[in-house]
Amino acid sequence: MTRRAAVVLSGFGVPESLRWHDDALWFSDLAHGTVHRWDGVGEVETVVKVPGRAGGLGWLPDGRLLAVSMDGHCVYRLEADGQLVEHADLRDMAGGPVNDMLVDAQGRAYVGNFGFDYHGFVRQQPNSMLYTPPGPPQAPIACFAVDGSRFGLTDPVMFPNGTVLSADGRTMIVAETLAMRLTAFDVRADGRLENRRVWAPLISALLWRMVNHSGTAGRVTRRLSALLDHPEIAKRSSSPIAPDGIAWDSDGETIWVANALRGECVRVAEGGRIIDRIPTSQQTLSCLVAGRDGRTLFAATVPTDDPVKAGQLNGGRIELLRL
Template sequence: MGFDPRFSVLVSGYSFLESPRWHDDHLWLSDFYTHQVIRVDGQGRVEKIADVPQQPSGMGWLPDGRLLVVSMRDRKLLRREADGRLVTHADLSPIADGSVNDMVVDAQGRAYVGNFGFDLMGGGTPQTATLARVDPDGSVHAAAEGLYFPNGSMITPDGQTLIVAETMGNRISAFDIQPDGQLGPRRDWAAWGPLPAMTDVPSVLGALKAAPDGATLDAEGAVWFADAVGHRVVRMAPGGEILESISTGDQGAFACTLGGPDGRTLFICVAPDFLEHARQATREAAIWTTRVAVPGAGRP
């Protein structure tokens, strides 16, 4: 297909872009296989912020403005100090049974961090995962268990609800956030199919009607998510009604966020696929943008 005219290309030529964040009038991104965190201004000018040798992913900021970034392969959360040094904020390996991935940081500086639950890229058998909570002092706690590949995570503007996209669960889950950061029981924010049998990755992917990857909230309480098996981004209402679906054609969509000066630019991380062996050797990932009616809200 030809390039859809509703999209513009902000940046291209990267390996696999993930965890887009709009912060301080810039789009911040992790590029998995060049191991760098970058930020991009509205004209597409790029600045490298950090090197994360063990593969960067989710990002967020402490109340004092310091960046937290996931280091996937060694299952750590890193903190960028004022002088630019990266130091270990927390070691998630006691909780994470697979590579650590996306996260969201609340207004108190608590990070809710997901992980794969198993060795996805190495052909491991699918397993559910435990969501971690990292408190501002770096202490690590199990926040929720039995999640089907917890991925894009969001916090509502009032700070009281955590919403977690479960990429392999045919669902998005919600949790009440207690004052101390502990989570109440899991409930369905939306569900659109049965929980897959965790037998093997191809079977799980084949059982998914949509695979919500990176995600973001808007001011009407809807979630935009990248559908990792559907070559599209979806705007969904609580309960599961699809309000809008935008095809990304022959490119896969793996994360999205809302930002820009008015919060109405949807930034989409696209690549031909998510396979590590294919993405490491090529530079085919890009950020596409399109305009939407409702601005972003909440966190990240």
């Protein structure tokens, strides 16, 4: 019998950036710009509304919340008195909405951005046309110290998204959504990221070459892919996987991937081997293995990831499955 995630919360625009902090689930609503907290039994609490739409979340060592402003191209800090203060500035380097963020135990923040107006593009053309050479614009990951000063930028990557850190703090793994792969970096002692490499490809090498081909083969592949993008067709497919949010499994070795192309969370081993697939009710944007026992898979799902349409539908859900 297929295990499926069950809906436990609903009525959001675009729930995203699932986090577990102080025995509660936290998440952003990218459509409405709000940050929420849920302890699993009571009502969902709205913690703060972030100017420019809330995105990635994290906490400084002293417990203060950091929240990305997607359209403001910055990171805000929530002070003890409830005031939002600008913490980090990405205005000079963000080519599109600022996106997900990882904050490590030292308070260093690693922040990605779309690199371009993704939703503006796909409102006009199929997603597959992004790969027409030279392909979609890329964007670096910005590295910020605990005081909000920027100390580094990675080489550009293709739509940096969900991010996890290894238990020893030496390896950071980033979802490159539009490249359909998980990419690893070594974390230097000073926090800078280096030695970029593929941790897990999530599309066949042949299909990747074809969709990016500059000739007739590429044009045909992109047109066929556009036909397969139809939701009723896409949800019946198993490949490729576009990783959005990612999270370590409780084994500390494999990674759960929220597949932005369809309703599922996929568990992946290094190298790209698929170990498990858990269906969800809708397109899945974020996942997390947490809970008081550390063995609950949470998923954030949406009928559409377009923030304008999603804000009107309010069909976003939080789903879970006890592993």
